[in-house]
Amino acid sequence: MEIKVVRKVLDVNDTMAARNRELFRSKNVFVLNMMSSPGSGKTTTLEKTLALLAPDVRCAVIVGDVCTTNDADRLARSGVPVVQVNTDAFGGDCHLAAHVIEKAAMDLDLDQADLLIVENVGNLVCPAEFDIGEDARAVVLSVTEGEDKPLKYPLMFRVCDAALLNKTDLLPHLDYDKAAALENIRQIHPQMPIFEMSARTGAGLAPWVEWLKDQVKHKIR
Amino acid sequence: MEIKVVRKVLDVNDTMAARNRELFRSKNVFVLNMMSSPGSGKTTTLEKTLALLAPDVRCAVIVGDVCTTNDADRLARSGVPVVQVNTDAFGGDCHLAAHVIEKAAMDLDLDQADLLIVENVGNLVCPAEFDIGEDARAVVLSVTEGEDKPLKYPLMFRVCDAALLNKTDLLPHLDYDKAAALENIRQIHPQMPIFEMSARTGAGLAPWVEWLKDQVKHKIR
Numbered sequence: 001m002e003i004k005v006v007r008k009v010l011d012v013n014d015t016m017a018a019r020n021r022e023l024f025r026s027k028n029v030f031v032l033n034m035m036s037s038p039g040s041g042k043t044t045t046l047e048k049t050l051a052l053l054a055p056d057v058r059c060a061v062i063v064g065d066v067c068t069t070n071d072a073d074r075l076a077r078s079g080v081p082v083v084q085v086n087t088d089a090f091g092g093d094c095h096l097a098a099h100v101i102e103k104a105a106m107d108l109d110l111d112q113a114d115l116l117i118v119e120n121v122g123n124l125v126c127p128a129e130f131d132i133g134e135d136a137r138a139v140v141l142s143v144t145e146g147e148d149k150p151l152k153y154p155l156m157f158r159v160c161d162a163a164l165l166n167k168t169d170l171l172p173h174l175d176y177d178k179a180a181a182l183e184n185i186r187q188i189h190p191q192m193p194i195f196e197m198s199a200r201t202g203a204g205l206a207p208w209v210e211w212l213k214d215q216v217k218h219k220i221r
Numbered sequence: 222m223e224i225k226v227v228r229k230v231l232d233v234n235d236t237m238a239a240r241n242r243e244l245f246r247s248k249n250v251f252v253l254n255m256m257s258s259p260g261s262g263k264t265t266t267l268e269k270t271l272a273l274l275a276p277d278v279r280c281a282v283i284v285g286d287v288c289t290t291n292d293a294d295r296l297a298r299s300g301v302p303v304v305q306v307n308t309d310a311f312g313g314d315c316h317l318a319a320h321v322i323e324k325a326a327m328d329l330d331l332d333q334a335d336l337l338i339v340e341n342v343g344n345l346v347c348p349a350e351f352d353i354g355e356d357a358r359a360v361v362l363s364v365t366e367g368e369d370k371p372l373k374y375p376l377m378f379r380v381c382d383a384a385l386l387n388k389t390d391l392l393p394h395l396d397y398d399k400a401a402a403l404e405n406i407r408q409i410h411p412q413m414p415i416f417e418m419s420a421r422t423g424a425g426l427a428p429w430v431e432w433l434k435d436q437v438k439h440k441i442r
Contacts, residue, residue, distance in 0.1 A: 037259040038345045038374065039366025066346060068372050092376055094315065094346035122373070123346055124259045125287060125315035144365035144388070145260025151289050152343070153259065155313055167365070173394045175421070200396070 013130050016098035020105070020133025027110035029060075030216040031118065033132055035156060036140035037149075038122030041166045043071045045140055045199040046119055050078040052209040053115065057216055060113040062104045064096040064121045071119060083107045087121060095126040098133055115216050124149065128156040136215055138162040143171055147181040150188045157188040161215075162195065164208060169198040234351050237319035241326070241354025248331035250281075251437040252339065254353055256377060257361035258370075259343030262387045264292045266361055266420040267340055271299045273430040274336065278437055281334040283325045285317040285342045292340060304328045308342060316347040319354055336437050345370065349377040357436055359383040364392055368402040371409045378409040382436075383416065385429060390419035 024031050036042050043063075050059055061082045063071045072084035083104045087093035090100065096118060110116065118134065120127040139160040141149055144167055150157045157163065163185050171178065178196075185194055193211060197204030245252050257263050264284075271280055282303045284292045293305035304325045308314035311321065317339060331337065339355065341348040360381040362370055365388055371378045378384065384406050392399065399417075406415055414432060418425030 037343070038370055039258060039363070065373050067375055068369065070369050070373065092346070092350070094344070121346065122258070123315070123344055125313065125342065125344055126347065129313070142260070142365065144363065144391070145258075148289065148291050149259055152286050152291065154288055170365070170391065170394055173391055 010129065013098045016102060017131035017133040020098055020102050023102070023105065024110070024116070024133055024135070028220045029110050029113050029116050030136075030219045031116045031132075031134040032212065032215075033118045033120060033127075033134040033137045034140065035120045035124070035127045035137065035160070036122060037124045037142070037145055040122070040140045040142040040145065041199045042119050042122070042140050043074055045164060045166060045197070046075060046117060047078060048199050048202060048205055049209055049212070050075070050080050052205060053213070057213060058112060058114045060108045060110070060116045061119065062096075062101060062108070062116065063119040064100070066092050066094075066121060081108055081113075094121055094123050095130045096120050096132055097130050101132040114220050115212075124153040124156050128153075128159050135219055136161045138164060140164045140166050142167045143174060143176050143178070143181070147177050147184060150181075150184040154188045157185055157192070160189070160192065162193050162208070162211060165194060165196045166199055168196050168204065169201050231350065234319045237323060238352035238354040241319055241323055244323070244326065245331070245337070245354060245356070249441045250331050250334050250337050251357075251440045252337045252353075252355040253433065254339045254341060254348075254355040254358045255361065256341045256345070256348045256358065256381070257343060258345045258363070258366055261343070261361045261363040261366065262420045263340050263343070263361050264295055266385060266387060266418070267296060267338060268299060269420050269423060269426055270430055270433070271296070271301050273426060274434070278434060279333060279335045281329045281331070281337045282340065283317075283322060283329070283337065284340040285321070287313050287315075287342060302329055302334075315342060315344050316351050317341050317353055318351050322353040335441050336433075345374040345377050349374075349380050356440055357382045359385060361385045361387050363388045364395060364397050364399070364402070368398050368405060371402075371405040375409045378406055378413070381410070381413065383414050383429070383432060386415060386417045387420055389417050389425065390422050
């Protein structure tokens with residue numbers, strides 16, 4: 001019963017996601033959906049990524065949180081157009097749904113963007129279930145979260161196209177088996193590129209940014 | 222429309238949670254619902270807590286994950302009865318609902334327990350919305366997650382009765398404003414006790430365990 005209800009919500013979402021996808025294609029903009037647990041370092045990663053993409057790639061950002069505009073305030077400093085979505089206006093939703101993205105995108109001039117990055121609500125479960133019309137998905141995983149998250153939250157790692165293993169600067173201070181973590185990601189999604197990085201120090205960010213540039217280049221003309 | 226559907230699911234859940242609460246009362250067992258982001262250290266905290274509660278308090282555990290029995294395997298080593306719930310059997314649910322707890326509790330001998338601890342699915346949003354018939358709720362927040370999580374996920378901090386600020390052993394290696402984090406928790410829930418601890422080193426666990434023992438003592442006879 002509960003599952004049937006959820007199925008219906010997802011069907012409606014898929015229809016709206018297809019409409020978003022058509023809009024983004026017509027605007028010639030590549031859309032990246034960034035997802036993770038709360039506190040994995042998505043916003044810091046995004047700040048550094050935006051700095052490395054400029055001026056080659058013109059970016060815009062939609063950032064989702066249940067509450068606060070903290071992340072939008074931080075990202076606005078990069079000079080990139082940012083729209084904040086607070087899901088508490090929709091009953092505290094735990095993810096960004098396609099219709100929310102459609103509405104947020106109206107507040108951006110997509111003709112002036114090559115790449116729209118969506119920073120989803122911090123949640124390793126629900127956002128993976130909601131197509132928003134994106135071209136690629138990336139999951140950020142902090143090494144402080146332990147090695148087993150890919151096995152515990154397999155859908156997230158299955159639907160993503162890249163994994164960012166973040167906060168590697170903390171590795172000397174953790175009991176962390178990095179080989180096991182990489183193996184767990186590969187077990188769920190064998191071909192997915194994995195970028196080890198520290199958004200805080202900037203170490204390891206370049207290969208990720210190159211990968212993202214390549215993705216954008218392949219879509220937009 | 223989506224909100225109406227969610228409301229109905231929550232109403233059904235509340236009815237079942239009330240039934241659970243009646244069961245737990247009749248069995249004279251105190252129920253703690255432990256919630257957090259993925260990777261905050263819930264399971265390590267629980268392992269250490271169980272060790273400190275024995276032999277005074279007889280415990281049982283229900284542990285929820287989308288997938289894997291990793292946590293149940295770890296907790297079973299403590300000698301405490303453990304039931305693992307995998308929500309992928311219910312469409313990959315992002316939380317433990319009351320009917321799931323009712324079913325899991327049937328696999329435990331509640332006559333032999335004073336305290337049932339439910340380790341919820343790692344998720345700072347959805348579990349806060351689902352009453353499972355518990356007596357108290359605790360949220361574990363790792364210092365690696367940043368200072369702003371209470372403001373971004375206010376419902377979780379509003380509904381909880383205690384906050385565990387975990388992984389304090391990593392503070393020397395982080396840019397973390399602990400005073401701001403504590404202030405953010407207090408802004409959402411002024412009277413809530415906050416326990417600073419490192420489950421890994423064991424530092425700071427005793428006051429939390431004493432608090433929990435007190436809670437249990439006040440309910441069971």
